[in-house]
Amino acid sequence: MATNGDQQATPKPPPSPSPLRNAKFFQANMRILVTGGAGFIGSHLVDKLMENEKNEVIVADNYFTGSKDNLKKWIGHPRFELIRHDVTEPLLIEVDQIYHLACPASPIFYKYNPVKTIKTNVIGTLNMLGLAKRVGARILLTSTSEVYGDPLIHPQTESYWGNVNPIGVRSCYDEGKRVAETLMFDYHRQHGIEIRIARIFNTYGPRMNIDDGRVVSNFIAQALRDDPLTVQAPGTQTRSFCYVSDMVDGLIRLMQGDNTGPINIGNPGEFTMIELAENVKELINPKVEIIMVENTPDDPRQRKPDITKAKELLGWEPKVKLRDGLPLMEDDFRTRLGVPKNK
Ligand SMILES: NC(=O)c1ccc[n+]([C@@H]2O[C@H](COP(=O)([O-])OP(=O)(O)OC[C@H]3O[C@@H](n4cnc5c(N)ncnc54)[C@H](O)[C@@H]3O)[C@@H](O)[C@H]2O)c1
Numbered sequence: 316m317a318t319n320g321d322q323q324a325t326p327k328p329p330p331s332p333s334p335l336r337n338a339k340f341f342q343a344n345m346r347i348l349v350t351g352g353a354g355f356i357g358s359h360l361v362d363k364l365m366e367n368e369k370n371e372v373i374v375a376d377n378y379f380t381g382s383k384d385n386l387k388k389w390i391g392h393p394r395f396e397l398i399r400h401d402v403t404e405p406l407l408i409e410v411d412q413i414y415h416l417a418c419p420a421s422p423i424f425y426k427y428n429p430v431k432t433i434k435t436n437v438i439g440t441l442n443m444l445g446l447a448k449r450v451g452a453r454i455l456l457t458s459t460s461e462v463y464g465d466p467l468i469h470p471q472t473e474s475y476w477g478n479v480n481p482i483g484v485r486s487c488y489d490e491g492k493r494v495a496e497t498l499m500f501d502y503h504r505q506h507g508i509e510i511r512i513a514r515i516f517n518t519y520g521p522r523m524n525i526d527d528g529r530v531v532s533n534f535i536a537q538a539l540r541d542d543p544l545t546v547q548a549p550g551t552q553t554r555s556f557c558y559v560s561d562m563v564d565g566l567i568r569l570m571q572g573d574n575t576g577p578i579n580i581g582n583p584g585e586f587t588m589i590e591l592a593e594n595v596k597e598l599i600n601p602k603v604e605i606i607m608v609e610n611t612p613d614d615p616r617q618r619k620p621d622i623t624k625a626k627e628l629l630g631w632e633p634k635v636k637l638r639d640g641l642p643l644m645e646d647d648f649r650t651r652l653g654v655p656k657n658k
């Protein structure tokens with residue numbers, strides 16, 4: 316029985332996996348659904364899962380913030396399938412594992428249609444849990460450090476219940492993810508579903524949308540375009556940035572391990588937004604200007620994961636430091652923006 320956040324779990328057994336898993340003569344591939352697999356983290360996760368020849372990967376995505384381009388190397392591959400699908404509608408397929416990532420992640424995009432964002436988090440997660448229940452699949456939810464809101468304890472441990480504004484402009488996302496976590500545990504206790512919950516902290520890397528609006532992609536694109544780096548006031552707010560390959564490694568370990576979570580997955584290296592801008596300036600364009608601009612409501616003032624649980628329970632910790640990850644993302648942005656290195 317999985318351990319960690321499920322101390323109150325009843326001993327209800329999980330639904331049976333597909334009879335294919337017990338077949339004597341033909342061991343079918345593991346069929347893995349990745350919702351939101353055309354997005355930034357999802358497409359890197361798909362790359363990693365496809366490396367294993369025993370995996371078949373099915374992506375379901377509505378392309379709101381993701382793109383087929385992120386998956387182009389897999390389109391047509393016999394172990395890969397891409398479905399245009401909105402998770403707010405039921406999905407009837409046969410799978411063994413579900414990585415449930417579908418949800419816009421950049422504040423600009425999740426605030427664009429907040430009602431849709433909360434439907435994606437609540438109805439979308441209900442639909443994926445319903446699917447997990449019918450086919451006996453294990454399901455992993457990519458939750459977020461935003462469940463801690465503007466945290467009053469620092470660094471954030473999984474036992475902290477958070478400081479979230481329930482009626483603010485970010486609530487569609489952070490309260491949406493909190494309800495999604497609740498649904499996961501209710502399905503686990505009531506129906507025995509095998510669940511995994513990752514609380515992801517700010518992740519960056521190649522393939523982020525150039526105009527995604529999140530801070531690392533903004534600063535790198537601005538530096539390459541010779542536009543001022545826009546630090547939102549006061550600039551002393553902190554974030555901890557995790558490189559995407561580390562994140563994918565953590566998610567797969569969580570899915571394959573015995574712990575339900577929630578488990579923080581992030582890089583504890585903490586930077587103010589002014590420090591981040593200075594790093595980008597130094598590494599990418601020493602001539603670029605740094606300016607202070609207005610912030611948006613409810614911006615968390617500090618954020619840093621306590622990753623003791625991830626270390627102990629998953630044997631995971633991040634390997635890529637910010638100053639090593641930024642140049643890798645710079646190369647990708649240069650290619651996509653058509654800005655050569657020696658400009
Ligand atoms: N990147 C981060 O720093 C971060 C931090 C915390 C949590 N997360 C979570 O990780 C997941 C992936 O984030 P990302 O950074 O790759 O974001 P992303 O926006 O690049 O990817 C999200 C994907 O979900 C798809 N999607 C959105 N709504 C959908 C719907 N209703 N039906 C089907 N598909 C839908 C999008 O088209 C996109 O491909 C999200 O659940 C996000 O909340 C990300």
Ligand SMILES: O=C(O)[C@H]1O[C@H](OP(=O)(O)OP(=O)(O)OC[C@H]2O[C@@H](n3ccc(=O)[nH]c3=O)[C@H](O)[C@@H]2O)[C@H](O)[C@@H](O)[C@@H]1O
Pocket residue numbers: 419420421422459460461515516517518528529530531533534545546547548552554588610611614615
């Ligand atoms: O990791 C998380 O848990 C969450 O982090 C992010 O939310 P946020 O930290 O607000 O991400 P950004 O929009 O990148 O902002 C980070 C900080 O940079 C600042 N910022 C942003 C953009 C910019 O141009 N300049 C700037 O200074 C913001 O004010 C904020 O303080 C993600 O977008 C969420 O999807 C994710 O769930």
